[in-house]
Amino acid sequence: MSIGLLSSGAGDRSGGVGTGRVMTTGVDVSHRGILYLESISVSFDGFKALNDLSLTIDAGELRCVIGPNGAGKTTMMDVITGKTRPDAGTAFFGQTIDLTRLSEPEIADRGIGRKFQKPTVFGQHTVFENLELARKADKRVWPTLTAKLDSAAHRRILTILDTIKLTGEAKRPAGLLSHGQKQWLEIGMLLMQEPQLLLLDEPVAGMTDDETLRSAELFQSLAGDYTLVVVEHDMDFVARIADRVTVLHEGRVIAEGSMQQVQQDEQVIEVFLGR
Numbered sequence: 001m002s003i004g005l006l007s008s009g010a011g012d013r014s015g016g017v018g019t020g021r022v023m024t025t026g027v028d029v030s031h032r033g034i035l036y037l038e039s040i041s042v043s044f045d046g047f048k049a050l051n052d053l054s055l056t057i058d059a060g061e062l063r064c065v066i067g068p069n070g071a072g073k074t075t076m077m078d079v080i081t082g083k084t085r086p087d088a089g090t091a092f093f094g095q096t097i098d099l100t101r102l103s104e105p106e107i108a109d110r111g112i113g114r115k116f117q118k119p120t121v122f123g124q125h126t127v128f129e130n131l132e133l134a135r136k137a138d139k140r141v142w143p144t145l146t147a148k149l150d151s152a153a154h155r156r157i158l159t160i161l162d163t164i165k166l167t168g169e170a171k172r173p174a175g176l177l178s179h180g181q182k183q184w185l186e187i188g189m190l191l192m193q194e195p196q197l198l199l200l201d202e203p204v205a206g207m208t209d210d211e212t213l214r215s216a217e218l219f220q221s222l223a224g225d226y227t228l229v230v231v232e233h234d235m236d237f238v239a240r241i242a243d244r245v246t247v248l249h250e251g252r253v254i255a256e257g258s259m260q261q262v263q264q265d266e267q268v269i270e271v272f273l274g275r
Protein backbone atom coordinates (compact mmCIF):
# COMPACT_ATOMS: atom_id res chain seq x y z
CA MET A 1 0.00 0.00 0.00
CA SER A 2 1.26 3.48 -0.82
CA ILE A 3 1.49 6.13 1.84
CA GLY A 4 2.28 8.92 -0.60
CA LEU A 5 0.42 12.01 -1.84
CA LEU A 6 0.46 14.22 1.17
CA SER A 7 -0.16 17.62 -0.32
CA SER A 8 -3.67 18.41 0.90
CA GLY A 9 -4.17 20.84 3.74
CA ALA A 10 -6.45 20.62 6.74
CA GLY A 11 -9.32 22.31 4.93
CA ASP A 12 -12.27 24.34 5.97
CA ARG A 13 -13.84 23.75 9.36
CA SER A 14 -17.08 25.68 9.02
CA GLY A 15 -20.62 24.44 8.67
CA GLY A 16 -22.08 21.15 9.90
CA VAL A 17 -24.60 20.60 12.62
CA GLY A 18 -22.62 23.52 14.01
CA THR A 19 -23.24 24.47 17.58
CA GLY A 20 -19.83 26.08 17.55
CA ARG A 21 -18.69 24.00 20.50
CA VAL A 22 -17.66 20.44 21.03
CA MET A 23 -20.42 18.00 21.94
CA THR A 24 -19.42 16.77 25.38
CA THR A 25 -22.65 16.65 27.38
CA GLY A 26 -22.23 14.39 30.40
CA VAL A 27 -18.58 13.66 29.64
CA ASP A 28 -15.85 15.22 31.74
CA VAL A 29 -13.34 16.60 29.23
CA SER A 30 -11.71 19.00 31.71
CA HIS A 31 -8.32 17.61 30.74
CA ARG A 32 -9.08 17.98 27.02
CA GLY A 33 -9.07 14.26 26.40
CA ILE A 34 -12.36 12.57 25.53
CA LEU A 35 -10.96 9.07 25.09
CA TYR A 36 -8.14 7.40 26.99
CA LEU A 37 -6.96 3.91 26.14
CA GLU A 38 -4.13 2.75 28.35
CA SER A 39 -2.10 -0.44 27.96
CA ILE A 40 -4.98 -2.33 26.35
CA SER A 41 -4.37 -5.95 25.47
CA VAL A 42 -6.79 -8.33 23.76
CA SER A 43 -5.94 -11.95 23.02
CA PHE A 44 -7.76 -14.40 20.76
CA ASP A 45 -6.60 -17.94 21.52
CA GLY A 46 -3.21 -16.68 22.62
CA PHE A 47 -2.85 -14.33 19.64
CA LYS A 48 -2.49 -10.70 20.74
CA ALA A 49 -4.78 -8.64 18.52
CA LEU A 50 -4.05 -5.65 20.77
CA ASN A 51 -0.76 -5.57 22.62
CA ASP A 52 -0.28 -2.82 25.20
CA LEU A 53 -2.15 -0.25 23.11
CA SER A 54 -2.26 3.29 24.49
CA LEU A 55 -4.03 6.17 22.82
CA THR A 56 -5.51 9.54 23.84
CA ILE A 57 -8.01 11.49 21.73
CA ASP A 58 -8.81 15.14 22.46
CA ALA A 59 -12.36 16.45 22.36
CA GLY A 60 -13.21 17.87 18.93
CA GLU A 61 -10.35 16.13 17.18
CA LEU A 62 -10.53 14.38 13.83
CA ARG A 63 -8.13 11.48 14.33
CA CYS A 64 -7.28 8.96 11.66
CA VAL A 65 -6.06 5.51 12.55
CA ILE A 66 -4.14 3.64 9.89
CA GLY A 67 -2.25 0.38 9.75
CA PRO A 68 -1.97 -2.77 7.67
CA ASN A 69 -4.62 -5.51 7.63
CA GLY A 70 -4.79 -7.25 10.97
CA ALA A 71 -3.12 -4.38 12.85
CA GLY A 72 -5.96 -4.31 15.39
CA LYS A 73 -7.88 -1.24 14.23
CA THR A 74 -11.34 -2.83 14.30
CA THR A 75 -10.54 -4.65 17.53
CA MET A 76 -9.68 -1.27 19.07
CA MET A 77 -13.15 0.00 18.11
CA ASP A 78 -14.66 -3.20 19.53
CA VAL A 79 -13.01 -2.42 22.87
CA ILE A 80 -14.19 1.21 22.87
CA THR A 81 -17.79 0.19 22.14
CA GLY A 82 -17.85 -2.66 24.65
CA LYS A 83 -18.16 -5.42 22.06
CA THR A 84 -14.84 -6.90 23.18
CA ARG A 85 -13.52 -6.80 26.74
CA PRO A 86 -9.80 -6.18 27.09
CA ASP A 87 -7.71 -8.74 28.99
CA ALA A 88 -5.68 -5.88 30.42
CA GLY A 89 -5.65 -2.09 30.40
CA THR A 90 -8.13 0.71 30.93
CA ALA A 91 -10.50 2.56 28.62
CA PHE A 92 -12.02 5.83 29.79
CA PHE A 93 -14.54 8.13 28.12
CA GLY A 94 -13.60 11.52 29.53
CA GLN A 95 -12.19 11.53 33.05
CA THR A 96 -14.82 9.47 34.76
CA ILE A 97 -16.58 6.94 32.52
CA ASP A 98 -14.93 3.51 32.65
CA LEU A 99 -15.92 1.89 29.36
CA THR A 100 -14.78 -1.56 30.45
CA ARG A 101 -17.58 -1.59 33.04
CA LEU A 102 -20.40 -0.67 30.67
CA SER A 103 -22.46 -2.75 28.24
CA GLU A 104 -22.64 -1.97 24.53
CA PRO A 105 -26.04 -0.22 24.81
CA GLU A 106 -24.86 1.77 27.84
CA ILE A 107 -21.79 2.95 25.94
CA ALA A 108 -23.92 3.97 22.97
CA ASP A 109 -26.21 5.80 25.35
CA ARG A 110 -23.30 7.72 26.90
CA GLY A 111 -22.57 9.15 23.47
CA ILE A 112 -20.26 6.88 21.51
CA GLY A 113 -21.65 6.19 18.03
CA ARG A 114 -20.17 3.64 15.69
CA LYS A 115 -20.59 3.15 11.98
CA PHE A 116 -19.78 -0.19 10.46
CA GLN A 117 -18.79 -0.50 6.84
CA LYS A 118 -22.03 -1.93 5.54
CA PRO A 119 -24.84 0.63 5.61
CA THR A 120 -27.89 -0.53 7.51
CA VAL A 121 -30.59 1.90 6.44
CA PHE A 122 -34.26 1.01 6.15
CA GLY A 123 -34.59 0.73 2.38
CA GLN A 124 -38.39 0.91 2.18
CA HIS A 125 -38.55 4.05 4.27
CA THR A 126 -37.74 7.52 2.99
CA VAL A 127 -34.52 9.28 3.93
CA PHE A 128 -36.46 11.58 6.24
CA GLU A 129 -38.19 8.64 7.93
CA ASN A 130 -34.87 6.90 8.46
CA LEU A 131 -33.64 9.91 10.42
CA GLU A 132 -36.94 10.06 12.29
CA LEU A 133 -36.62 6.41 13.32
CA ALA A 134 -33.05 6.98 14.49
CA ARG A 135 -33.88 9.79 16.89
CA LYS A 136 -33.14 9.55 20.53
CA ALA A 137 -36.56 9.07 22.01
CA ASP A 138 -37.93 7.69 25.23
CA LYS A 139 -36.06 4.40 25.55
CA ARG A 140 -39.16 2.57 26.79
CA VAL A 141 -40.93 3.01 23.47
CA TRP A 142 -39.38 2.31 20.12
CA PRO A 143 -39.83 5.54 18.14
CA THR A 144 -42.55 5.04 15.57
CA LEU A 145 -43.47 7.08 12.55
CA THR A 146 -46.95 7.61 13.94
CA ALA A 147 -45.67 9.29 17.11
CA LYS A 148 -45.83 13.04 16.67
CA LEU A 149 -42.54 14.64 15.81
CA ASP A 150 -41.98 17.75 17.92
CA SER A 151 -40.72 20.85 16.18
CA ALA A 152 -37.23 20.63 17.71
CA ALA A 153 -36.81 17.08 16.40
CA HIS A 154 -38.16 18.19 13.02
CA ARG A 155 -35.65 21.03 12.87
CA ARG A 156 -32.85 18.71 13.88
CA ILE A 157 -33.71 16.36 11.01
CA LEU A 158 -33.67 19.26 8.53
CA THR A 159 -30.30 20.44 9.86
CA ILE A 160 -28.85 16.95 9.60
CA LEU A 161 -30.27 16.49 6.08
CA ASP A 162 -28.42 19.65 5.13
CA THR A 163 -25.21 18.47 6.83
CA ILE A 164 -25.23 15.11 5.04
CA LYS A 165 -26.25 16.79 1.77
CA LEU A 166 -29.43 14.77 1.36
CA THR A 167 -32.05 17.52 1.60
CA GLY A 168 -33.01 16.93 -2.02
CA GLU A 169 -33.43 13.19 -1.37
CA ALA A 170 -35.52 13.52 1.81
CA LYS A 171 -38.66 12.01 0.29
CA ARG A 172 -36.97 9.19 -1.63
CA PRO A 173 -36.88 5.64 -0.33
CA ALA A 174 -33.43 5.08 1.18
CA GLY A 175 -33.08 1.88 -0.82
CA LEU A 176 -32.78 3.97 -3.99
CA LEU A 177 -29.78 6.00 -2.77
CA SER A 178 -26.26 5.43 -4.09
CA HIS A 179 -23.78 3.56 -1.90
CA GLY A 180 -22.17 6.84 -0.81
CA GLN A 181 -25.52 8.47 -0.03
CA LYS A 182 -26.51 5.49 2.10
CA GLN A 183 -23.28 5.88 4.06
CA TRP A 184 -24.03 9.56 4.68
CA LEU A 185 -27.57 8.73 5.71
CA GLU A 186 -26.21 6.29 8.23
CA ILE A 187 -23.91 8.98 9.59
CA GLY A 188 -26.97 11.22 9.81
CA MET A 189 -28.75 8.48 11.75
CA LEU A 190 -25.81 8.36 14.15
CA LEU A 191 -25.98 12.15 14.55
CA MET A 192 -29.67 11.86 15.49
CA GLN A 193 -28.47 9.99 18.60
CA GLU A 194 -26.54 13.12 19.63
CA PRO A 195 -23.19 11.37 20.03
CA GLN A 196 -20.03 12.98 21.38
CA LEU A 197 -17.61 10.57 19.80
CA LEU A 198 -18.04 8.99 16.36
CA LEU A 199 -16.12 5.89 15.36
CA LEU A 200 -16.04 5.27 11.62
CA ASP A 201 -14.48 2.08 10.28
CA GLU A 202 -13.44 2.40 6.62
CA PRO A 203 -16.17 4.94 5.82
CA VAL A 204 -15.14 5.65 2.22
CA ALA A 205 -14.51 2.06 1.12
CA GLY A 206 -16.42 1.43 -2.10
CA MET A 207 -17.20 5.10 -2.70
CA THR A 208 -16.62 6.89 -5.99
CA ASP A 209 -13.92 9.59 -6.06
CA ASP A 210 -16.58 12.26 -5.93
CA GLU A 211 -18.32 10.63 -2.96
CA THR A 212 -14.96 10.30 -1.20
CA LEU A 213 -14.31 14.02 -1.65
CA ARG A 214 -17.74 14.87 -0.32
CA SER A 215 -17.14 12.61 2.66
CA ALA A 216 -13.92 14.48 3.40
CA GLU A 217 -15.91 17.72 3.47
CA LEU A 218 -18.56 16.15 5.68
CA PHE A 219 -16.08 14.83 8.25
CA GLN A 220 -14.25 18.14 8.36
CA SER A 221 -17.52 19.95 8.94
CA LEU A 222 -18.31 17.58 11.83
CA ALA A 223 -14.89 17.86 13.50
CA GLY A 224 -14.83 20.50 16.20
CA ASP A 225 -18.49 20.00 17.01
CA TYR A 226 -17.93 16.27 17.39
CA THR A 227 -14.91 14.08 18.00
CA LEU A 228 -14.19 11.66 15.17
CA VAL A 229 -11.99 8.59 15.01
CA VAL A 230 -11.70 7.39 11.43
CA VAL A 231 -10.06 4.12 10.40
CA GLU A 232 -9.20 4.19 6.70
CA HIS A 233 -6.94 2.48 4.19
CA ASP A 234 -7.35 5.29 1.63
CA MET A 235 -4.21 7.33 2.32
CA ASP A 236 -5.13 10.25 0.07
CA PHE A 237 -8.31 10.57 2.07
CA VAL A 238 -6.45 10.37 5.39
CA ALA A 239 -3.94 12.98 4.25
CA ARG A 240 -6.79 15.28 3.28
CA ILE A 241 -8.76 15.14 6.53
CA ALA A 242 -6.57 14.15 9.48
CA ASP A 243 -5.51 16.49 12.27
CA ARG A 244 -3.39 13.71 13.66
CA VAL A 245 -2.67 10.22 12.44
CA THR A 246 -2.06 7.20 14.64
CA VAL A 247 -0.33 4.21 13.07
CA LEU A 248 -1.13 0.75 14.43
CA HIS A 249 0.93 -2.34 13.78
CA GLU A 250 0.64 -5.73 15.46
CA GLY A 251 -1.75 -4.39 18.07
CA ARG A 252 0.21 -1.38 19.23
CA VAL A 253 0.86 2.24 18.30
CA ILE A 254 4.11 2.61 16.35
CA ALA A 255 3.81 6.27 15.37
CA GLU A 256 1.62 9.32 15.89
CA GLY A 257 1.65 12.85 14.55
CA SER A 258 0.75 14.77 11.43
CA MET A 259 0.51 12.72 8.24
CA GLN A 260 3.76 14.32 7.18
CA GLN A 261 5.47 13.28 10.39
CA VAL A 262 4.31 9.67 10.37
CA GLN A 263 5.13 9.14 6.72
CA GLN A 264 8.75 10.03 7.51
CA ASP A 265 8.92 7.55 10.37
CA GLU A 266 11.34 4.71 9.62
CA GLN A 267 9.19 2.03 11.22
CA VAL A 268 6.07 3.23 9.41
CA ILE A 269 7.86 3.15 6.09
CA GLU A 270 9.08 -0.35 6.85
CA VAL A 271 5.62 -1.60 7.80
CA PHE A 272 3.87 -0.05 4.82
CA LEU A 273 6.47 -0.73 2.18
CA GLY A 274 7.53 -4.09 3.60
CA ARG A 275 11.22 -3.23 3.51
Ligand SMILES: Nc1ncnc2c1ncn2[C@@H]1O[C@H](COP(=O)(O)OP(=O)(O)OP(=O)(O)O)[C@@H](O)[C@H]1O
Pocket residue numbers: 044048049067068069070071072073074075076
Ligand atom coordinates in the same frame (compact mmCIF):
# COMPACT_ATOMS: atom_id res chain seq x y z
N1 LIG B 1 -13.06 -12.55 17.13
C1 LIG B 1 -11.82 -12.86 16.75
N2 LIG B 1 -11.32 -14.09 16.94
C2 LIG B 1 -10.06 -14.40 16.58
N3 LIG B 1 -9.20 -13.54 16.00
C3 LIG B 1 -9.65 -12.31 15.78
C4 LIG B 1 -10.97 -11.88 16.13
N4 LIG B 1 -11.12 -10.58 15.79
C5 LIG B 1 -9.94 -10.19 15.25
N5 LIG B 1 -9.06 -11.22 15.23
C6 LIG B 1 -7.68 -11.15 14.75
O1 LIG B 1 -7.06 -10.05 15.37
C7 LIG B 1 -6.22 -9.37 14.47
C8 LIG B 1 -6.63 -7.92 14.36
O2 LIG B 1 -7.83 -7.87 13.64
P1 LIG B 1 -8.58 -6.50 13.29
O3 LIG B 1 -9.83 -6.88 12.61
O4 LIG B 1 -8.70 -5.68 14.52
O5 LIG B 1 -7.56 -5.83 12.30
P2 LIG B 1 -7.75 -4.51 11.41
O6 LIG B 1 -6.60 -3.62 11.71
O7 LIG B 1 -9.11 -3.96 11.58
O8 LIG B 1 -7.56 -5.08 9.94
P3 LIG B 1 -8.27 -4.65 8.55
O9 LIG B 1 -7.51 -3.47 8.05
O10 LIG B 1 -8.07 -5.85 7.68
O11 LIG B 1 -9.71 -4.37 8.82
C9 LIG B 1 -6.30 -10.13 13.14
O12 LIG B 1 -5.21 -11.02 13.07
C10 LIG B 1 -7.60 -10.89 13.26
O13 LIG B 1 -7.57 -12.07 12.52
Ligand SMILES: [Mg+2]
Pocket residue numbers: 073074075201
Ligand atom coordinates in the same frame (compact mmCIF):
# COMPACT_ATOMS: atom_id res chain seq x y z
MG1 LIG C 1 -10.76 -3.71 10.35
